[in-house]
Amino acid sequence: MKGSRPEPSGFKPAPKAVVGRVSLYLRQLEVYQRQGWATVSSSQLGGPLSIKNAQVRKDLAFFGQFGHPGVGYRVDDLSAAIRHILGIDHDWPLALVGLGNLGRALLKYRGFRSRGFHIVALFDNDPTKIGGRHDGLVVEPMEAFGAVVTSGKIRLAMLAVPADSAQRVADQVVAAGIRGILNFAPVPITVPPQVNLVGVDLSIPLENLAYKVQRTEDEDSCAGAIERGASATDRVR
Amino acid sequence: MKGSRPEPSGFKPAPKAVVGRVSLYLRQLEVYQRQGWATVSSSQLGGPLSIKNAQVRKDLAFFGQFGHPGVGYRVDDLSAAIRHILGIDHDWPLALVGLGNLGRALLKYRGFRSRGFHIVALFDNDPTKIGGRHDGLVVEPMEAFGAVVTSGKIRLAMLAVPADSAQRVADQVVAAGIRGILNFAPVPITVPPQVNLVGVDLSIPLENLAYKVQRTEDEDSCAGAIERGASATDRVR
DNA sequence: TAGATTGTTAATCGATTAACAATC
DNA sequence: TAGATTGTTAATCGATTAACAATC
Secondary structure: OOOOOOOOOOOOOOOHHHHHHHHHHHHHHHHHHHOOOOEEOHHHHHHHHOOOHHHHHHHHHOOOOOEEOOOEEEHHHHHHHHHHHHOOOOOEEEEEEOOOHHHHHHHHOHHHHOOOEEEEEEEEOOOOOOOOEEOOEEEEEHHHHHHHHHHOOOOEEEEOOOHHHHHHHHHHHHHOOOOEEEEOOOOOOOOOOOOEEEEOOOHHHHHHHHHHHHHHHHHHHOOOOOOOOOOOOOOOO | OOOOOOOOOOOOOOOHHHHHHHHHHHHHHHHHHHOOOOEEOHHHHHHHHOOOHHHHHHHHHOOOOOEEOOOEEEHHHHHHHHHHHHOOOOOEEEEEEOOOHHHHHHHHOHHHHOOOEEEEEEEEOOOOOOOOEEOOEEEEEHHHHHHHHHHOOOOEEEEOOOHHHHHHHHHHHHHOOOOEEEEOOOOOOOOOOOOEEEEOOOHHHHHHHHHHHHHHHHHHHOOOOOOOOOOOOOOOO
């Protein structure tokens, strides 16, 4: 079944960066859709996202031909094409593990449902939470995970559990045959290569932001010496 | 004050990708700290994150010399050094705008506090929410934003507002002189260049995951033709 | 037709990896 | 000392940008 990973000559797998940008294009297309635009150029699509027009065209060309020379891209068509490419032209049932603050917020978050991601099963291993109802779903114990996931044909799981149980829960989820994990626990976890893992640590973007702000303020005040000389001069060995 | 953006010769600004990885190193260091390790090698630090040892050394070397040849990096020292680099060796007061499901979850999220990010002021423009208490803080109307932010020396704001009010709220926040914005609204917003913006759209990583899972399953079944021939053959013009 | 805009090639740029002398 | 591991250079690799013929 797995086999030799054939890689037919001439096929380049889509770079991770491209897939991320394609998601952004979809969001921008939806903005234009709401505004009633029929077509957009690559410049109009990339502009608000600070992405160059050549980049937009090259990214899209990766998946096929969607544009019309002299005209641009038809908003509705491109939007539908991107949904198909990303695999969100159909619903994805999801399992949510962990019903703390974050888990409950994720359960109610509208952004997932509007893209076809539906949470259909809840799990926790806290006895005080098991059996509780949220949005019409009953919290199941982790022991039931395998059976529920199999019968519900669930391929994706979101983990919103504490750091110290993240790896253990991940192992259980992998054992149940899940195909993809979205990990919200603020700790790195490891899974076997056939399972797809995406980590979402909410404090990382915040750290990035703090770094940027700190840096722009350093620039403004003592223009030049960033980080007290650490990298300000070329080190002479 | 702003001036000519001097760029002293010999100074390379840290690439965005490097800063992101440095945040990951910090998390992995904390794992080793909890396990009582005194030193780590670049291989040990990068391994669990699937980052090559050369990459780890190069990333860190960007900010200075932290390692000891033949020994590795001292866990405590490197951890402290990274905190200093990222600007999280001191507390950052934060304003949170929007107290829907996501906003309330962000308010209670432990991951921020443990990194020095403290939400100290809440805002909303829903009259039914203004005046409400959460975690000992009172929800203020947006009109009060400028005054509160100035008196509290708040430089960062988190936006957890609906898509259709995101840009308007961003404009207000910018006008109040905020230096950095973390945008959780699932829509692209634009801000002037002197304001730092980081967007966090929770459904993007989920889309990425769906794409990956879809792709590995395509590979498994009909090994070869991905996306029905779209890019399977080199197009001959 | 003239103007606009695509898909694609070639040129540039930056980021990752491998290798190794220097160091503990 | 021998073994380990750094910081750094050079080589590779991939990603971005500019430019332009083809197209509507």
